[in-house]
Amino acid sequence: MASSLAGSFACNCKIPLHRRDESVRSQQRLLKSAIAPYHAVVLAKVKRLINSTNVTPIALRQGLFSYRGYNLTIPVYIALGLLLSVALYSVTANRFPFPQQIIDGFAFADWVNDGRSWLEDNLKTYTRAIAEVVKVPLEWLEETLWVLPWTVVLLLLVIPALAYGGLKLGLLTFFGVLFWGMVDMWYEAMSTLSLMTVSVAFSALLGVILGIIASQSDRFESLIKPVLDTMQTMPAFVYLIPAIFFFGVGATPAAMAIIIYALPPAVRLTNLGIRQVPASMVEAAQSFGSSRLQMLFKVKLPQALPSIMLGVNQCIMMGLGLAVLAVFIGGGGLGEQIWKALTRLKVGWAFEGGISIVFMAIIFDRLSYAISGVGKDKTRQPDTRFRLLPQKWDQNSVARSLERPLDSLCQLYHSAAGKLTGSITTPLHFVIPGLAAALQKRPLFLPGILIIVITYFVASQFNWMSSFPAWLELSLRDPIDYAIDWLTVNPTFIGITQGIRSTVFLYLLNPLDSFLSGLPWWYVMAMLGLIVWKSTTLRFAITTTAFLLFLAAAGLWEISMFTLAGTSVSVLICMLFGVPLGIVAAYSKPVDAVLRPILDAMQTLPAFVYLIPALFFFGGNKTTAVIATVIYAIPPVIRLTTLGLKQLPAEVNEVAGSFGSGTLQTLFKVKLPMASPSIMLGLNQAVVFALAMQAITPLVAGLGLGKEVYNAMNSADLGQGLTAGIGIVLLTIMLDRLTQGWTRNQRRALGL
Amino acid sequence: MVYCFMASESNRSESNVTPRNAHLIYAWASDWYSVGEVSKEPNNREEIMQFKQVTTTAAGALALCLTTAGPTQAAGILNSAVNDWTGGAVMCEIVHQIVEKEMDFKVKRIVMPSGPGRDEAIKSGDLDYGCELWPSYSTSNTQYVEEFGGDGSIVKLGDSGVVGVSSYYVPRYMVEGDDALAPDLKTWEDMNQYADLFKTLETGDKGRLLGCPAASWQCEDSKRMEMLGLNYEAVELGSEAAHWAEMQAAYKRQEPFIAYAWEPHWIHAALDLVAVELPEHSADQWPATGWALDVTYNYGNPEFVEKNPDIAELITNFELTNDMQAPLILAIDVDGRDMEDVASEWLDENEDTWKAWLPK
Incomplete structure (x- = not known):
């Protein structure tokens, strides 16, 4: 069920941008299930490809231009378009600025600012009242977490992790939680934890409700979709400062901002999950005469649960992304630590805060995933033995001596818990049979509670159990600082980084930027419209052109062109390095094993943390912003390339091999073309991620629309911020649809 | 609660x-x-x-x-805006500790970047007070503070004692020593002579001046270069952190750089910088001149000030000069000590000073 749901979700191209900022694992899940149903088709295709005399990987052999069976229509068009553009550029460079009269007449920013004062005068009372609703549980939870002994908090997280995710997740959670105390950020982590818990709870609740409504009403759905798109792509800096006025400062407005920011995936995936319930099931329910409400709550909602849980999981990941930015409105917690560290250039300190966030993200992600049970194969027998390391390592004595005690401890815990629950439920059966049965199904529940309660009382007797003991503290600051310092002055390393910087600037960024902003605006607009039309629909092409006209009229044409150039260069670098890396990882297990945690960290580590080291190495200039963007946007490319290759049926190798095709030949002629939809999805992700990063890069000399937004925030000019924010939204939607269109065409070409 | x-x-x-x-x-x-x-x-x-x-x-x-929510024991809560730079933060911290010690108040410390957002919060009463505001860089003082021609929705609570100096700085190794690259770089008039030293890829033939990191600070560096006829391009690095990072990295590699900075600031504890003399400040010629001295002040929400005259008086009396602040910054940023400890140590050692600030 889950797989078919998510599968149709991944290739349902009506849902743009839903994967922004989402966790790695769900990407994999999505793709895995997206590809699975096509295996049989793919296999037939491989056979056909190999059998045909000339191996033509990409179909559509007929076209205007072709050479030795390769369809060259698109490359020829691209080449012609480029030639024309260069010719035009040499003639008209910088001669056609957008008419100033229109820009002067279109005072969008002023209109927004007028509207804002009206809103502030009329809405403040209501928004403050809403904020109170969030404030009460938030403050209560924060204070409770602060007062609770750290051991109790640890167990509160580890015990569910053990119960749902097994020993591996339990250990991960254990070390993650311990890490917060070890780097002396326990209270900050508790603040962030409470902020996340409360805001995600509200966001998920609201999202599911809205999602249910959207699934019942087509009109509501079409109304809410563009709103969700905008919410998800609008840089948070646009609304953080207005949030102060409406919701105050501190954790409460931060929670409000997170609720808004994290809402879209929950709405989207709930709506989708309900809408995707198979028609046969609905008919069956109808034939039994179920009413509409019955149908919704008894049939559709349970069926849609995996999708809904995926939405909640996404909600968490997006929320954590914003928890750091919340420092701009006094959100406190780990974000505050990172910000404090950064303003003092204490890189090691910032890294400690960043890694704490990474741990929180991973724990939340894995735990919510484990609890939801999505993707859990219920037919498979649970492993009789817990394993920390791969099965292959069984022979290794060190690994064994590590695993065995933990394993037996865990077994002991399970059997003891089972016995305890049994001894309680047996008499309980006579009193409340329902409760007893429920408890028996979850044998770890009661003992878990018992352990936590006991710990709570014991902890009040031992100081080291109630507040984090100093002897457990372990500072990473100095080694990290030392390493960064060493690299900063290392001539070889700096030589390399400066080489990269000048290459990117001189040969990519600068030429593309002057090219795009130098071309006449009407020409760029027409060309973009044409590309969009050919890749998607005429209707969307017209919308795109209208978007671009808006940007130009708002006086943001050149700035937008810079953003477009910067994003294109970043994405190009991502593809240039990401695809080969992904291929290597697909073929080599060690590389994959090394890459995996690094990519995990790159995706969840707040960008704030690595911006400063990037600046140390690459210097304060616009190229650094491009490099920071690459760091943020490259993981999905690598992952999706690896995944696309690994997901191909094993038979592909065999079939290709039996025709005498070598490894490289198989890779380039069969596997890569077949994995191309997945790689294209990586491209799409890179584009969306790169544009999301535009809002952050102004912190390290990034220019373009993001800089406009950031400047507007610094001078509390909502109009200017919103205009530039809309610019980012428009570019994101345009490029997202465009790349999705390419993915779809690629799929079609492959006959999927 | x-x-x-x-x-x-x-x-x-x-x-x-x-x-x-x-x-x-x-x-x-x-x-x-x-x-x-x-x-x-x-x-x-x-x-x-x-x-x-x-x-x-x-x-x-x-x-x-x-x-249930327990009874209130403290006289109240002071919602304080804590500056995100060390000097300003340690000033606030001293006030906080006095308030906690002597006034039976709890202090809620809210860290957020200074700027219009924070001023907005003080104006609306979400925050009660803030310390060490630099008038040259604030867009809201002319809007809200009476002394600067504002409407009085934010109240000035006396000078904080710190007087800020802003200028362009070069590292000492560039102007002093045997292998100094720019031994005669003393005032703005010498800057063109050495513009070549500061050239970068992005600035082409011009020297690169690391200007104010954000446009909203209204430093007008580009205009200043133009008006003074200096062959430099002022670049904005976007955030303060980026600005210091760029300076620090260049300093560690002993590369030439010329950058905007101000005193007192921890960067001077970390790097040995020398100011380049700019034309004396004059409002008429601005921005073809240097900056005015920043007589920094503390400020608060009018309602809070009215309701808590004691705290307002303490904050108004409170004064810490540049020289008094410098060792505190040094202890925190160079020796890496906890700000709370440094502040409480200062209180222990300077009891006479701060007791005099208390309302009579």
Whole structure:
């Protein structure tokens, strides 16, 4: 069920941008299930490809231009378009600025600012009242977490992790939680934890409700979709400062901002999950005469649960992304630590805060995933033995001596818990049979509670159990600082980084930027419209052109062109390095094993943390912003390339091999073309991620629309911020649809 | 609710001290089990009792939090805007500790970048006060503060004592020593002579001046270069952190750079910088001149000031000069000490100074 749901979700191209900022694992899940149903088709295709005399990987052999069976229509068009553009550029460079009269007449920013004062005068009372609703549980939870002994908090997280995710997740959670105390950020982590818990709870609740409504009403759905798109792509800096006025400062407005920011995936995936319930099931329910409400709550909602849980999981990941930015409105917690560290250039300190966030993200992600049970194969027998390391390592004595005690401890815990629950439920059966049965199904529940309660009382007797003991503290600051310092002055390393910087600037960024902003605006607009039309629909092409006209009229044409150039260069670098890396990882297990945690960290580590080291190495200039963007946007490319290759049926190798095709030949002629939809999805992700990063890069000399937004925030000019924010939204939607269109065409070409 | 907050605070501050004295734990544990000596130091027992109390308070507070909101014990809560730069933050911290010690107030410290957002919050009463505002860089003082022609929705609470100087700086290794690259770079008039030294890829033939990191500070560096006829391009690095990072990295590699900076600031504790003399400030010629001296001030929400005259008076009297602030910055940013400890140590050592600030 889950797989078919998510599968149709991944290739349902009506849902743009839903994967922004989402966790790695769900990407994999999505793709895995997206590809699975096509295996049989793919296999037939491989056979056909190999059998045909000339191996033509990409179909559509007929076209205007072709050479030795390769369809060259698109490359020829691209080449012609480029030639024309260069010719035009040499003639008209910088001669056609957008008419100033229109820009002067279109005072969008002023209109927004007028509207804002009206809103502030009329809405403040209501928004403050809403904020109170969030404030009460938030403050209560924060204070409770602060007062609770750290051991109790640890167990509160580890015990569910053990119960749902097994020993591996339990250990991960254990070390993650311990890490917060070890780097002396326990209270900050508790603040962030409470902020996340409360805001995600509200966001998920609201999202599911809205999602249910959207699934019942087509009109509501079409109304809410563009709103969700905008919410998800609008840089948070646009609304953080207005949030102060409406919701105050501190954790409460931060929670409000997170609720808004994290809402879209929950709405989207709930709506989708309900809408995707198979028609046969609905008919069956109808034939039994179920009413509409019955149908919704008894049939559709349970069926849609995996999708809904995926939405909640996404909600968490997006929320954590914003928890750091919340420092701009006094959100406190780990974000505050990172910000404090950064303003003092204490890189090691910032890294400690960043890694704490990474741990929180991973724990939340894995735990919510484990609890939801999505993707859990219920037919498979649970492993009789817990394993920390791969099965292959069984022979290794060190690994064994590590695993065995933990394993037996865990077994002991399970059997003891089972016995305890049994001894309680047996008499309980006579009193409340329902409760007893429920408890028996979850044998770890009661003992878990018992352990936590006991710990709570014991902890009040031992100081080291109630507040984090100093002897457990372990500072990473100095080694990290030392390493960064060493690299900063290392001539070889700096030589390399400066080489990269000048290459990117001189040969990519600068030429593309002057090219795009130098071309006449009407020409760029027409060309973009044409590309969009050919890749998607005429209707969307017209919308795109209208978007671009808006940007130009708002006086943001050149700035937008810079953003477009910067994003294109970043994405190009991502593809240039990401695809080969992904291929290597697909073929080599060690590389994959090394890459995996690094990519995990790159995706969840707040960008704030690595911006400063990037600046140390690459210097304060616009190229650094491009490099920071690459760091943020490259993981999905690598992952999706690896995944696309690994997901191909094993038979592909065999079939290709039996025709005498070598490894490289198989890779380039069969596997890569077949994995191309997945790689294209990586491209799409890179584009969306790169544009999301535009809002952050102004912190390290990034220019373009993001800089406009950031400047507007610094001078509390909502109009200017919103205009530039809309610019980012428009570019994101345009490029997202465009790349999705390419993915779809690629799929079609492959006959999927 | 307030009580819960306090209890957690007390637990927090106690816990920071006790676990570090690990011997106490052992002493107490052996006491508990009645094994071995009770304690090597006779007066330990008192401390032990103390932290037994702490843990009981913690448990009590939890129980209270879980059931109902407790009664307010402190006279009130001061919602304070804490600056995100060391000098400003340690100033605030000294005020906070006096308020906590002498006025029976709890202080909620809210860290957020200074700027219009924070001023907005002070104006609307979400925050009660802020310290060390630099008039040259604030867009809201002319809007809200009466002394600067504003509407009075933010009240000035006396000068903070720090007088800020802003200018362009070069590292000392560029102007002094045998292999100094720009030995004669003293004033702005010498800048063109050395423009080549500061060239970068992005600035082409011009020298690169690391200007104010954000446009909203209204430094007008580009305009200044133009008006003074200097062959430099002013670049904005977007954030303060980026600005210092760029300077620090260049300094570590002993590369030439010329950058905007101000004093007092921790960067001068980390890097040895020399100011380049700019034409004297004049409002008419701006921005073809240097900056005015920034007589920084503290400021608060008018309603809060009215309701809490004592605190307002303390903040108004409070004054810490550049020279007094410098060692504090040094202790925090160079020696890497905790800001809270540095502030409380200062209070211990300068009791006469701060007692005089208290309202009579």
